[in-house]
Amino acid sequence: MNAGAAGTPAAGALRTLRYAALLATYVQSVNVSIPNAVLRFIQASTSMADDQAGWIFTSYLAASAISMPVASWLAARFGVKTMYQAALILFIVGLWIATCTTTPLEFMGARIIQGVAAGIIAPLSLSIALDTLPPAQRPTFGVPYGAAVLLGIVSGPAIGGLIAEYHGWHTVFYSSIPVAAVIVGVAQCSLERKKAPTTPPFDFFGYGTFTVGMIMLQVLLDRGERMEWFESREIWIEAMTSTLAFYLFFTHVLTAKTHFLGKHLFKDRNYVLSTILFFAFGFVLLPTLALTSPMLDEILGYPPITTGGMTIPRGVGLVGTFLLMTRMPPLIDNRLVIASGVAVVIYANWLMLGYSPLMDWTPVAVAGFVQGVGMGMLMPSITKMAFSTLSPTFRPEGTGLFNLARVYGSTLGIAIVQACFYNNTQAMHLALASHLTPYRSAVHSVTASTPLQAVGALNEMITGQAAFIAVVDQFKILMLAMVVVIPLVVFLRKPGPAN
Incomplete structure (x- = not known):
């Protein structure tokens, strides 16, 4: 007692x-x-x-x-x-x-x-x-x-x-x-x-070279559009530093006995393919938010409470499906679930290609919910597949790399879609402005007290239209990212009964 x-x-x-x-x-x-x-x-x-x-x-x-x-x-x-x-x-x-x-x-x-x-x-x-x-x-x-x-x-x-x-x-x-x-x-x-x-050994050289390579790549993607890419000396320095760091890292991996990312992890086919799929999962997860919220907030002019509320259907679909997936019968082939989840996400991003400046909140809520369902299917099923054939001895190390793949997928995905967004906005602005003539109805719809103000209002309208088209184009990039990785599901091995 x-x-x-x-x-x-x-x-x-x-x-x-x-x-x-x-x-x-x-x-x-x-x-x-x-x-x-x-x-x-x-x-x-x-x-x-x-x-x-x-x-x-x-x-x-x-x-x-x-x-x-x-x-x-x-x-x-x-x-x-x-x-x-x-x-x-x-x-x-x-x-x-x-x-x-x-x-x-x-x-x-x-x-x-x-x-x-x-x-x-x-x-x-x-x-x-x-x-x-x-x-x-x-x-x-x-x-x-x-x-x-x-x-x-x-x-x-x-x-x-x-x-x-x-x-x-x-x-x-x-x-x-x-x-x-x-x-x-x-x-x-x-x-x-x-x-x-005792303090366990840690491969600081491998960790350092890999980190420097990723940081320089990230900075290059973030700063490239602003610095006009390889017209800038800064971008060349970042590109060469990233390349050198990755060269040293991979050389270290191939020659050292112990290193930051163990070779044994890359000998398991399911783990490697699942990690790539999880990278793609991260590539879509946060960049979708990074595109949708500015579209609603800055381009369509929704107030913050409405902009935030439009993410709720996606969250309900994602978290609800994730919890349901944890009760999935073990007899169901996990590869089919992964393929179905990727297909649902692709369909959701296809729905996002139909966004229009004239739409109400319904298309955003529906597409978000569908994408959330697909993502909710993917996260537990990819995780289960990744560790289904990996030795329990390597699982702690594998977990770190697996989660790192999702984080780097998100950060690189955001950088890529943002760079493409601003480049596409400029291109679409030029394309729309080139077709503008005094006989277009859009010119006469602008009311202003002075010609200068009218030109400014017209430019703002064109910029908004160009930005909206550019945002929708980035959903196509996210959709293609999932299209590219779906063939990997074919190469996944079904775990044996012991797993």
């Missing part, structure tokens, strides 16, 4: 810690997309150009991708509790700085700080939550953890739009600070301060 009495508070503390870890996972995920519905207000407050808006997302994602692989090593070196609390405090600092910024560079710096902290919070939250569970229950914890990640990403714009509508965009970031502070307090009270007896 004494043991039971003594064990009850401990069990309650572990449960509280587990919920706090899930909440931390949700908070760092929601801050990926929470600025979506308030982009034009952030741009106005920081004098941010239109072609810099994508950096709001890519800076956060790229920074989290950099810190994520080294999180476990830092926890072993300095202790889980120390690193977890430090990351949460750093996250709070990044949120606070974001509310004080007045220039684009300051705001990007705040997002980078948030991203670095988020890259540590996410894996450590999973590790902490798993430690609070008996071994028999740990394999099923991926369901609530995955749901927390997805729910955070898809609910961010709705929450941001609702808060900004009544309290301004700064409150969007302020709102996460007390939540993160509570999690720090829970960790202080419930998380044991322990450190690994």
Whole structure:
């Protein structure tokens, strides 16, 4: 009885810690997309150009991708509790700085700080939550953890739009600070301060070259349009640095015995193909939000609360289908589910090609919901296939690379569609303006007190039309990304009974 009495508070503390870890996972995920519905207000407050808006997302994602692989090593070196609390405090600092910024560079710096902290919070939250569970229950914890990640990403714009509508965009970031502070307090009270007896080896050379290569590639994609691509010396330097870094990384992989990404992972066909599919999943997941919200907010002029609300059907479809998929009978061939999920996403993006400036909210809600259903089918089925034939010994390492593929898919996807968007906007603006004559009805529909104002109003109308066409064209890129990877499903192997 004494043991039971003594064990009850401990069990309650572990449960509280587990919920706090899930909440931390949700908070760092929601801050990926929470600025979506308030982009034009952030741009106005920081004098941010239109072609810099994508950096709001890519800076956060790229920074989290950099810190994520080294999180476990830092926890072993300095202790889980120390690193977890430090990351949460750093996250709070990044949120606070974001509310004080007045220039684009300051705001990007705040997002980078948030991203670095988020890259540590996410894996450590999973590790902490798993430690609070008996071994028999740990394999099923991926369901609530995955749901927390997805729910955070898809609910961010709705929450941001609702808060900004009544309290301004700064409150969007302020709102996460007390939540993160509570999690720090829970960790202080419930998380044991322990450190690994020895610090595990870590391939810093491989990690460093891979990270430099990805950073330079990301900067190249983000800055290319503004710097006129290879007309700029800066772009040449970034391209050559990225190429050299990747050359050193792959040489290191082929020659070293131990390295950042183990060769054994690439010997499992299902794992490699599933990781590529998960990269494509990330390539579509966040770039769709990065295109839809500005389309509604800046081009069609919807208020923040409406812009955020338009993401709710997509979130309902995604999270609801994800939870249903966890109860799928094991007799169903997972390859068929993956193929069906990709087909549904392709169909959803095809629906998005039919968007029109004259539409109401219905097409956006329907296409978003359909895409959410497809994505909800894909995430659990791809994850299951990736680890179905991988040795349990390699699963911790494989999990890190697998999640990294989704993050890099999102950050590179956003950079690519943003670069193509602004290039297409300029091309469409020229095409539309070239067909404008004094006899066009559009010319006479513009009313202004002076000829100069009339020209300005006409140019603004053409720019809006060009931007809308360019946005729709980017949904075609996302659709083609899924079309390209669907043949990979044919090469997946059906796991044996033992798996």
